[in-house]
Amino acid sequence: MITADLGGKVALVTGGASGIGLATVELLAANGCAVAINDLARNPRLEAEVARLSASGHRVAAAPGDVGNMDEVEAMVAAVIARFGRLDYLVNNAATPGTSKPIPVDDFATMDEAFWAKLVNVNQIGPYRCVKAAAAHLKAAKGAIVNVASTAGLAYGASSSVYASTKAAIILLTKEWAYALGPEVRVNAIAPNVVDGSGWDCRFDPQAMAATIARMPLKRAGKPADYAETIFYLLAGAPYVTGQTIVMDGGGVR
Template sequence: MIKADLSGRSVLVTGGASGIGLAAVTLFAGCGADVVLNHLAEDARGPEAAARLAAEGLKVRALAGNVALPGEAEAMVGRGIDALGGLDILINNAGTPASTTPIDFADLDAMTEDFWQTILSTNLIGPYRCARAAAPALRRRKGAIVNTASVAGLGRRGSSIAYSASKAGLVNLTRSLARALAPEVRVNAVAPGLVETPWTETWPAERKAETLSRTLLARLAKPEDIAEAMLFLAAGAAYVTGETLVVDGGML
């Protein structure tokens, strides 16, 4: 696991209550950063994780807010920046498959208008809302944004057509924001393969086995693997912007 000295740096992680987001909160705080862990208001895991990490001596605080809701997302980012006294790094990790199990691509009827709206508002428009709200603070600090995309946005099969489309859009949004916020702010993304998270615990065993058979490193990713790539892009990689770093164990 790589490390960096983030003493005096401020970080906001959306969707930080579990999985990749919580791994990012833990890693960045462990490097000395002051971290805001964003979570859904109804998700008790966020405050519990923040309290546990704070008890371990890390600078972590919880902040409720739903990035899928216009107005609420921007207000949450504003409160986070006020609490931190500025912002150096935004990790746009909040996302949803809007389904507990994968939806066959041929099952078009399963992807209703509401299903599409939930996914796009969370996975694509949500990161834009947060980036727009954070942009002035990030510009002042010459900061960085890291978005959580997916190999599903790069042509691999995702949990649904809608999910894959949202992540493809996020890859494009990453490039566009890199142009919009340059030269002060770098914007990159990570594209995980299949990760061991609460999302994938209930996925069919045969789906996981098929993915594993095509993965050169012969294991599924752990959330910490993705967090490490986020740290590289946020705290290092000073001449990298507009890129999407694939973190899939060689599957692609």
């Protein structure tokens, strides 16, 4: 596990009450970073995780808000600044599959306009809202952003083609935002594949998933901590890396 002295640094992690987001919060906090944990206000895990981490001596605070709502995002970022006085790191992790089971690519009836609108609003426009609200603070701190994309955005398959399209957009926007915010702010992304412990409701066929994992060189699904470590590196290190998406797929499949 890599480490760094992040005392005096402040991070905002969206979707931080579970899965990759929570693992990232835990790693940042363990290295001295103050962390604002975002999730939906109605998610009971948000306050529970803040209480747990605070009891362990970490500097964390709840930052409730819906990334699908610009007013809530602006209020969230303003609250972080009011609480901690600065913002060094932004992790755009909040997203939704919008479905409890994968949707076939030809099922246009299920992937209707309402489904498109929901996923684009949260998964694609949501990170934009966070970047827009946080940009000035991140520039002042000469900070960094990591977007959590997906191998779905690289045509690896996904819960739906709509979800895949939103993640493809995030991969593109990572490059665009690196130009928009450089040289002060570095902007990178990770593209996870299989996540063991994502906290999501969407469930894939276990046999098909096992077959996919068996074809990977590493022969296992990625855990939230695996992905968090790369996010940590892109935030706290990697001073000459920006505009890049690191594919984390266990080596791929054949």
